[in-house]
Amino acid sequence: MFVDVAKITIKAGKGGDGAVSFHREKFVAAGGPDGGDGGRGGNVVFVADDNLSTLMDFRYKRKYAAQPGENGSGSRCTGKNAPDLVIKVPRGTLIRDAASGLLMADISGDEPVIVAKGGKGGWGNTHFASPTRQIPKFAKPGLPGEEYEVRLELKLIADVGLIGFPNVGKSTLISVISAAKPKIANYHFTTLSPVLGVVKVGPEQSFVAADIPGLIEGASEGIGLGHDFLRHVERCRLLLHVVDVSGCEGRDPVEDFEKINTELQSFSPELATRPQIVLGNKCDIATEEQIESFKSYVESKGLTFMPISAATNQGLKNLPGIVWDRLQQLPPVQVFEPDFVPYAVNPNERTYTIEKTADHEFTITAPWLERILAGSDVDDYESLQYFQRQLDESGILRDLVAQGVEEEDTIKIGEYQFDYIF
Template sequence: MFVDKVSVELRAGDGGNGAVSFRHEKFIDRGGPDGGNGGRGGDIIVVASNRQNTLAKFRFQKEIVAPSGKAGAKRQKAGRSGQANEVFLPVGTMITDLKGNTLADLVQEDQKVLIAKGGRGGFGNAHFKSSVRQTPRFAEKGDPGQQIKAVFELKMIADVGLVGLPNAGKSTLITSVSNARPEIANYPFTTLIPNLGVVDIHDSSLLFADIPGLIRGASLGKGLGDEFLRHIERTKVLVHLIDANSEQIETDYKVIREELSAYKIDLSQKPFVVALNKIDSLSDEQIEKQLKILKKAVGKNAKVIKISALSRLNIKPLLEEIYKNVEQYTSQQEEVAIDEEALVRITLDESEKSWEIKQTGKNYQVTGEKIEGFARRTDFENYEAVARLKNIMRKMGIMHELGRKNAELGSKIYFGDKSSGYIEY
């Protein structure tokens, strides 16, 4: 089954907790703390693979999980880190969060992207030994792994996209010019999944995609809808295939242009070539009549070529025109890429953002990535661990700011989303 869009939940592994332990061996007096650090949680890494061509395996697998790190142990033994979970996806898969923000765009074979990061392991009490704290009786908890609700969307990466109304002959054309062998029949929506074919021309290989037929109103969900148009978002050039036997040839062309324009990304701006197909079924006089009507509708926007995909008539001139457009598009994109490289973009690193304090009644909420991380790793049941957190807050200036806000003795101080715990002022 061809599946090109799925929703999944990604859960990277949690970090292991640090250990609280003291060395107890014969003849060794005051052995000191020897609790090891927790292991790191496993990451989730997505890998682009040409061996995958659908997202069908995620139709029922709604969760992708990486193992958590193990807890530290005595004798300063670190916990084992969770193994990374590599998820293989088809080349052309775009991953977004539920707000539509792009997390990864897999555009080439073996491309790897760390999509969900495993949690950091907590430090054991051996880590906190110092000249002033010789017997620390606390350790850190491990950080939770990242959890992301994501959408995998497959957008095929083809050089040329074939679009046209049902039965315009797209499947016949892709069979005629390439190694593709799609199902061909004389009824609407014969093609229910995009077909791909490779065309060799001038020492180059162009990948063609045959997109399921459009109808008027596809952008409103009629017929197969316009969902399959996502597969030509990345194409360089489009071929508009028009059936020469149609009695409303100008309308057919306009429907294609309107539906491409109505798509969420205006696909009508892409370079295109128009092919008047099935001319072998018409007389010379009829061909010239239809060609004249179509050229008038197209104007100077694109070249119109009359062909017969079935008998391979004028296929070579069509491929030459397509190749010329692909080359022009590629050179233009390279110029844009060079211009963009010259730009220097300065952005604020959100991870370095400081803290903020919000007052709610007598209580306070402290937010900020760094302090929230310390709070998550703190065992709030352990007096020494809480004392360490307060010391960190003092060094960061948080305690001073709470004093300026007239925090009262016993006021509760929460962190982030309040799930980690609280301390009293």
């Protein structure tokens, strides 16, 4: 796992419960029910914050819960809606469902994005008054808010990405042209996570460069460090392709150059068309023939070639300015649109299952029915009648009979238990 990933749990607020209340006022007879509705629970909202650059904060706090809505009260007073819980993340953060990996939102724009919706407030007993039920003593509880375990993934929004085989000098280069201090050593895969560095060009001109960890042949198929690192390149507008022209490790610079481009093409054809500047590194230990041979090959491809030595600073003085000028000619960073909308559960959808769990015992699984039951007063005749009518209209009673229910059999619904009576 690389550093720009975090897994958290988000939970929207529960809706406030509806109130059971009756109007009482001097000289006013039979005022009737006046219980107000509950308020909406708070949403969980994500917004982009340009002052953040990592997901480090989410390693210390893993659970985020919005406030519940206020309960309704008498005199038909509706409870207050709870405030939204706003979570700030770096611009470019992707929010995925942790279990399926499906994309839920891409926080790249300026508009806040609701990822988990708060539950609706419950109805007060005012809604249940009718000519035959004039004093309803029950109300609806608020609906629970949406809850998800999500994976936050920060795709680096770097203007420039340094690509190339391991140990070609990318870490040394970014440490020289920026204030970044990556670990540097003479072995492959020293860089285990992308390193960002801000490269100053002038008093108010700068760009962000990312040292992309080393690629190997077959990375597009997941070999080695694979997709975890290739996808970091996706948002770079310009690629600096670092190649060891000295061949000090016995590799051919042309072959290395082609292999890296093949991996980019295999991973994303669009990525392979990204503009490149080819940097021939380690020129201080390369021969003139090696440098000129590789330069001719690169320029025959229509690409810019610059001979450099990150170790001795050779050729690096003009590099930031050249990169800056090229960036001014390129379009802004690509914004990805979400390709997944989480399935919205319809709270009014009356699905249920009935299972015979023992002799003379049936268990009904129906969350919507449990909410109705929680808001009912089983000791009140009219409230109990309303609940039984929901059983009948939903088809549950008919299915119980079809499964052979008998009088005085036990019926379980959530935490509640009843005896079946014809």
